[in-house]
Amino acid sequence: MRFALIRQQVDIPFEIAAEYVPAASEISTASLSNIALQATPINAAFDNIIPRNxxxxxxxxxxxxxxxxxxxxxxxxxxxxxxxxxxxxxxxxxxxxxxxxxxxxxxxxxxxxxxxxxxxxxxxxxxxxxxxxxxxxxxxxxxxxxxxxxxxxxxxxxxxxxxxxxxxxxxxxxxxxxxxxxxxxxxxxxxxxxxxxxxxxxxxxxxxxxxxxxxxxPPLRRREGDLLLLCDALLATLGKQDAALDGKKIPPDAKNLILSHTWSGNVRELQATLVRAALWCQGDTIEQKDMAGALFEIPARTDHSAIVDLSQGVDIQRLLCMFVRPYLQQALAQTAGNKTRAAKLLGLKSQQTLSNWMETYDIDTSVGTIFAIHSAWTK
CATH class of the missing domain: 3.40.50.300 (P-loop containing nucleotide triphosphate hydrolases)
Incomplete structure (x- = not known):
């Protein structure tokens, strides 16, 4: 019995965009494995410690x-x-x-x-x-x-x-x-x-x-002036490990996201986040959306029985901001920036109340939209 091979042209009712080609496609498997498992170099010297603080x-x-x-x-x-x-x-x-x-x-x-x-x-x-x-x-x-x-x-x-x-x-x-x-x-x-x-x-x-x-x-959140310096140094290190990651730059809006993050995992978290952002960005610029997609928001542990030490003073406004901002951002992300629905999710009385909170904690709709895009990517 013989079978004839028949070729037929098929019209696909949508276009496949070829513009999204992340850096990850250019990186070798061995190189990516080394980057992901990167540990402290055995020849680490004081030159590897990069502070301004x-x-x-x-x-x-x-x-x-x-x-x-x-x-x-x-x-x-x-x-x-x-x-x-x-x-x-x-x-x-x-x-x-x-x-x-x-x-x-x-x-x-x-x-x-x-x-x-x-x-x-x-x-x-x-x-x-x-x-x-x-x-x-x-x-x-x-x-x-x-x-x-x-x-x-x-x-x-x-x-x-x-x-x-x-x-x-x-x-x-x-x-x-x-x-x-x-x-x-x-x-x-x-x-x-x-x-x-x-x-x-x-x-x-x-x-x-x-x-x-x-x-x-000190934790990274207390190393004032070191965060962006470390970003540049870590990106330079990634570029030395693989040419596909060489020359990556971070524009001001993406840097603002970095500065607003709490970095509970310190330098190790920063390095892993930069690797994720650099892998998926297009071209030589890690855009704000790339950074937003790479960041993880880990809920802070709560211990209501903890004794608060006020001997050195605290910045209560900063503490409130660290607690409130992630909830506002997540609500805006889940509602695609719809303030009325976001206010309802947060138990606020009205859209105006939410707007007041957003102004107090320096959050605008564009940030909410970015997080909404991030949520869509991760579904």
Whole structure:
């Protein structure tokens, strides 16, 4: 039996626009994977820390001093503020720069493997120990050990860690003899360890053993003057990683969106947002709509039992703005800028009331329309 191949012209009742060709189509899979998984570079130096903010400039100077001294360092900061970047820069600028830098997240280690991870184990010490293994203290011998999420260590592990820091020796799991180690310790945490010490959750002697050189990294929302500077630096880095992302520019209206965002994820969130915006924009300009589509609005956690600290004063208007703006923007987005319907969604008495709120919190219809477009794209 034979089949004849018949070709027939078909009229498609719509046109397929070819003008929307995002930058993502030009980026190689390997390059995109590297960008998405980008971590702190192993050769990070103080040149990688780009501040204009006075408090950050002072912290950078203090860290450069600490780099030359082999004292333990404790780095405080929210997630994404650059704690590992500072740690690597301190190591690379110090006298042990040619020695190992070993980083580990204490909060990610299973309880049953913590001793083996920190101090190593001998073959046969437990089920699955098929060979001797060095712990991170032995791996970092002569160099620097970075313990991220240091405040997550349990009380029993804190005791054993204190002994290593005091005596410079550790015993592998299943081992009979002690091994001498010489490490420079840099620890990092987002927790308030002073409070944990006061409430008995963290050993006071271990805290003072580590908290010799202390750096408090501010969140991005408190680094006045740094936000747009960091945007330019991160875009330049993306351009070096892939030619398709080279030369991307951010116009003033898109920059205003960046400046109005809270950036709860700090520099890490900023980097991921710029990558998303750069991937989908057309041409060399990241337009306001590209930035609006790349931003995530994460609801703030509420804790009605929290005690408010007014000792340093607060900007109540700014706090109100941070709370109210996302709701106004979302209501306008869901109603495509219809103020009457948006006011109803928000429980406001009238369109005029909504207009008054929009004027107070500097929101106009064009912003609402942008968010409406964003909502349509994400359906």
């Amino acid at each position: 006075k408090s950050m400039l002072l912290l950078k100077q203090q860290a450069q001093v600490l780099a030359q001294k082999l004292v333990p360092v404790l780095v405080y900061g929210e997630t994404g503020t650059g704690k590992e970047l500072f740690a690597r820069a301190i190591h690379n600028a110090g006298p042990r720069s040619d020695k190992p830098f070993v980083a580990i997240n204490c909060g990610a280690i299973p309880a049953e493997l913590i001793d083996s991870t920190l101090f190593g184990h001998k073959k046969g010490a437990f089920t699955g120990a098929i060979a001797d293994r060095l712990g991170v203290f032995q791996q970092a011998d002569g160099g620097t050990l970075f313990l991220d999420e240091f405040g997550e260590l349990t009380a029993d592990v804190q005791v054993r860690l204190l002994r290593v820091l005091q005596e410079g020796v550790c015993t592998p799991v299943g081992g009979a003899g002690e091994q001498r180690v010489d490490v420079r310790l840099i620890a990092a945490t987002h927790r308030n360890l002073i409070t944990d010490v006061a409430e008995g959750r963290f050993r006071e002697d271990l805290f003072y053993r580590v908290a010799v050189g202390v750096l408090h990294l």
